[in-house]
């Protein structure tokens with residue numbers, strides 16, 4: 302079980318997000334959680350210098366749709382990186398496994414296909430409390446972490462391609 306606060310990071314170690322464009326795709330399932338993840342991600346991008354006009358936020362019905370939503374972002378907008386945010390809570394059936402595996406594989410494939418960062422912000426928890434703990438609760442906000450990861454990956458790309 303995770304014990305550290307996911308949002309505790311050294312602010313000075315994060316590159317500036319100036320000039321970077323981000324797409325954020327958010328699943329509507331478990332919106333109490335995913336909406337909080339999205340707020341965390343947006344606030345964090347802005348803290349590090351991203352402009353409102355350089356953040357495109359779109360919603361999809363459920364986590365299974367995150368992959369195609371992310372592909373639409375890459376295909377039809379000029380974003381540099383895409384963050385997907387969802388929350389799958391384990392139930393009594395194997396639906397959980399199918400969704401998690403589908404999204405994991407889908408997002409991995411998009412990273413390779415577009416040569417852009419697609420950041421995996423999918424909470425996969427055993428119950429709602431574990432999700433709340435990671436969406437602005439006692440373990441921080443996984444949306445913040447996804448935003449930092451996007452900035453760092455774009456900074457790495459800039460560094461290697463300049």
Ligand code: DLZ
Nearest residue numbers: 328330362363364365387388389390396
């Ligand atoms: C159907 C379903 C179930 C049972 N559970 C979740 C969940 O915990 N989190 C989530 O984001 N989505 C869930 N969904 C919806 C699927 O992701 C998807 O939207 C539908 O299967 C339609 O493709």
